[in-house]
Amino acid sequence: MTDFKLTYSTMYAPPAALHERFERALDEVRADLGRDHALFIDGKDVFAAAPLEKRSPVDQNLLLGRFHVAEREQVDAALAAARSAFPAWRAMPWQQRIELMRRVARLIEERVYHIAAAVSLETGKNRMEALGEVQETAVFFDHYSDLMEQNQGFDHALPNDPLSDFTSRNRSILKPYGAWVVIAPYNFPFALAGGPTSAALVTGNCVVLKGASETPWAGRLLAECIRDAGIPDGVFNYLCGSGRVAGRALVEHEDTAGITFTGSYETGMGIARAQLARDYPRPCIAEMGGKNAVIVSRHADLERATLGILRSAYGMQGQKCSALSRIYVEEAVADALIERLVQQIATIRIGDPAQRAHWMGPVATRAAYDDFAGYSKQLQQHGARLLAGGEQLRGEGFADGLYCAPTLAEAPLDHPLWKVEMFLPIAMLARVSNLEQALAEANDSPYGLTAGFYGSASETDWFFEHIEAGVTYANRPQGATTGAWPGYQPFGGWKGSGNTGKAIASFYYLPQYLREQSQTRVD
The missing domain is CATH 3.40.605.10 (Aldehyde Dehydrogenase; Chain A, domain 1)
Known part of the structure; x- marks a missing residue:
C-alpha cells in the first residue's frame, strides 16, 4: 500500500x-x-x-x-x-x-x-x-x-x-x-x-x-x-x-x-x-458489546476533544462496539463543548461512502435504520432534547439507501437510553458537577470496553487508575474511544464486554x- x-x-x-x-x-x-x-x-x-x-x-x-x-x-x-x-x-x-x-x-x-x-x-x-x-x-x-x-x-x-x-x-x-x-x-x-x-x-x-x-x-x-x-x-x-x-x-x-x-x-x-x-x-x-463513555474536564483542550468525540461517535455511523455513545462534561465547559460539537456535526459530509467526498455512509442494516427512528423519538422524551440530527435522510442522494443523520442529544442522567447499546450514529451528553460524578456515571454500566478522557496530566493519571474499561485513551484527537490497531493497542473489554x-x-x-x-x- x-x-x-x-x-x-x-x-x-x-x-x-x-x-x-x-x-x-x-x-x-x-x-x-x-x-x-x-x-x-x-x-x-x-x-x-x-x-x-x-x-x-x-x-x-x-x-x-x-x-x-x-x-x-x-x-x-x-x-x-x-x-x-x-x-x-x-x-x-x-x-x-x-x-x-x-x-x-x-x-x-x-x-x-x-x-x-x-x-x-x-x-x-x-x-x-x-x-x-x-x-x-x-x-x-x-x-x-x-x-x-x-x-x-x-x-x-x-x-x-x-x-x-x-x-x-x-x-x-x-x-x-x-x-x-x-x-x-x-x-x-x-x-x-x-x-x-x-x-x-x-x-x-x-x-x-x-x-x-x-x-x-x-x-x-x-x-x-x-x-x-x-x-x-x-x-x-x-x-x-x-x-x-x-x-x-x-x-x-x-x-x-x-x-x-x-x-x-x-x-x-x-x-x-x-x-x-x-x-x-x-x-x-x-x-x-460496549456502551463507551468519554469524560471532558474543565481543563480539557476542547478543540481536541471535539475532534476525538466526532470521530468516535460517528465514524462508521456509530456501528462499532467501541463507538462513543456517552459524553460526560463538567458544567463549566459544557456550553462551549456543545457549541463546538454542533458546529462540527453540521460539516459532516454524508452520502455514498465509497466516494471520497463522503465521510459518513448509511447504516449497514434495515433493522438499524428502523431502530434509529425509534431512538430518535425517545431522545425527545424523558427530559431529553436533540441538539443535532435525529432524522432519517430521505432526500436527493439518500432515497434508496439507509442513511441516518449524526445525532447528538442532551439528556438527564435517568434517561433510559443511557443503558442501551444503540449501535447507531447517536451520542448522548450530560453535564456533571465534577470529575468524580463523571467517573461514577462512566463506570455505572454492565459494559467495560473502551473509554476516553480529555483533561490535565494529573487528571489523566487519575482516570487511568479508576476507569473500568479494557481499552482507554486520553487526550486523543484521532478518536476518543476508537482506533485500536494490532501491535499498538490491544483490544478487549471488561465486565460484560468480554468473558x-x-x-x-x-x-x-x-x-x-x-x-x-x-x-x-x-x-
Missing part, C-alpha cells in the same frame, strides 16, 4: 495514490456485481439450494451478489472436514504454519483495494474505514505469526526434578484443541473474521468460519485469500448462514472444540454458557487457543 502505513490513527491524511488505486478497484468491483458466491468446505466451492440476495445499504437497488446459505448438512460437512484435517495441521511444524499465514497476509495486501471496495459497498463504511479494516486483517496474520515465533511455538523447557539417581526432564507445551468455530459480526466482517481465524490457524487449530448473513461477501473474499495461499483442504472452511440455523448448529455440535464469537452480550453469554454446560467444557472467547479478560492482539491472546500439557520424561 505504498510507503504510507495505514492504521486507524493515520487514515485521516492518506496519499493521493491511495485514492486513485481505490477508485480503479471500485470500478472493477462494480462491474462484476451480481454473481453467485459459494460456501467453501474442504477445499471446494459448495452451492446450497437457496441463495440469499444481498443488496447494498448504499443503494438498495444495487445487487451485490447471491450468497449460498448453509443449513445443518453444510455445518456437519464443514466440521467433519476440519476434524479430518486437524491431525496433519497440528503436526505441521509451527514454522511452516507461520510461513503460510504470512502468505495469506501478503495476498490480502495485494488485494486490499478490491476487498475494501467490496467491504464499503457491503457495510456502508467509508473508503478509509474499509481500507483500514482490510489492512488490519493482514496485520493480524503477521502479528500472530510474530507472537508464535517470539514464543517459540509455546514449547518451554522447565527445570529438571531435583533427583540424584535419575534425570527427570520437564516441559510445558501448549497444544491446539481441534475444530475451532469463528462467528463474525456484520460491522467488521473481514477483520473480525480474519483476526480470530488467523489466531486459531497459527496455533494449529482448524477453522470453520460463519460470516454474518447481513454481510456474507467479506468472509468469502477472506476464504479466497486463504485458499490461494495454499492452506491444505479442510483446514479452513467458510459458511454463510443465519444464527438461528447455522450458528446454533455450530454452537451445539459435538465436533466444535472451541468458539470465538463477536457480537451482542445476550448472544455471547448464551454461547459461553452453552460451552460450559457440555459433557466437558469447551473454550469460548466472547467479544461482546476472558484478555485482549485481541495482546501478548496473552494466542494461549487462549491452546491447552497446556506438562511433560515429564525420566532418562
Whole structure:
C-alpha cells in the first residue's frame, strides 16, 4: 500500500495514490456485481439450494451478489472436514504454519483495494474505514505469526526434578484443541473474521468460519485469500448462514472444540454458557458489546476533544462496539463543548461512502435504520432534547439507501437510553458537577470496553487508575474511544464486554487457543 502505513490513527491524511488505486478497484468491483458466491468446505466451492440476495445499504437497488446459505448438512460437512484435517495441521511444524499465514497476509495486501471496495459497498463504511479494516486483517496474520515465533511455538523447557539417581526432564507445551468455530459480526466482517481465524490457524487449530448473513461477501473474499495461499483442504472452511440455523448448529455440535464469537452480550453469554454446560467444557472467547463513555474536564483542550468525540461517535455511523455513545462534561465547559460539537456535526459530509467526498455512509442494516427512528423519538422524551440530527435522510442522494443523520442529544442522567447499546450514529451528553460524578456515571454500566478522557496530566493519571474499561485513551484527537490497531493497542473489554479478560492482539491472546500439557520424561 505504498510507503504510507495505514492504521486507524493515520487514515485521516492518506496519499493521493491511495485514492486513485481505490477508485480503479471500485470500478472493477462494480462491474462484476451480481454473481453467485459459494460456501467453501474442504477445499471446494459448495452451492446450497437457496441463495440469499444481498443488496447494498448504499443503494438498495444495487445487487451485490447471491450468497449460498448453509443449513445443518453444510455445518456437519464443514466440521467433519476440519476434524479430518486437524491431525496433519497440528503436526505441521509451527514454522511452516507461520510461513503460510504470512502468505495469506501478503495476498490480502495485494488485494486490499478490491476487498475494501467490496467491504464499503457491503457495510456502508467509508473508503478509509474499509481500507483500514482490510489492512488490519493482514496485520493480524503477521502479528500472530510474530507472537508464535517470539514464543517459540509455546514449547518451554522447565527445570529438571531435583533427583540424584535419575534425570527427570520437564516441559510445558501448549497444544491446539481441534475444530475451532469463528462467528463474525456484520460491522467488521473481514477483520473480525480474519483476526480470530488467523489466531486459531497459527496455533494449529482448524477453522470453520460463519460470516454474518447481513454481510456474507467479506468472509468469502477472506476464504479466497486463504485458499490461494495454499492452506491444505479442510483446514479452513467458510459458511454463510443465519444464527438461528447455522450458528446454533455450530454452537451445539459435538465436533466444535472451541468458539470465538463477536457480537451482542445476550448472544455471547448464551454461547459461553452453552460451552460450559457440555459433557466437558469447551473454550469460548466472547467479544461482546460496549456502551463507551468519554469524560471532558474543565481543563480539557476542547478543540481536541471535539475532534476525538466526532470521530468516535460517528465514524462508521456509530456501528462499532467501541463507538462513543456517552459524553460526560463538567458544567463549566459544557456550553462551549456543545457549541463546538454542533458546529462540527453540521460539516459532516454524508452520502455514498465509497466516494471520497463522503465521510459518513448509511447504516449497514434495515433493522438499524428502523431502530434509529425509534431512538430518535425517545431522545425527545424523558427530559431529553436533540441538539443535532435525529432524522432519517430521505432526500436527493439518500432515497434508496439507509442513511441516518449524526445525532447528538442532551439528556438527564435517568434517561433510559443511557443503558442501551444503540449501535447507531447517536451520542448522548450530560453535564456533571465534577470529575468524580463523571467517573461514577462512566463506570455505572454492565459494559467495560473502551473509554476516553480529555483533561490535565494529573487528571489523566487519575482516570487511568479508576476507569473500568479494557481499552482507554486520553487526550486523543484521532478518536476518543476508537482506533485500536494490532501491535499498538490491544483490544478487549471488561465486565460484560468480554468473558476472558484478555485482549485481541495482546501478548496473552494466542494461549487462549491452546491447552497446556506438562511433560515429564525420566532418562
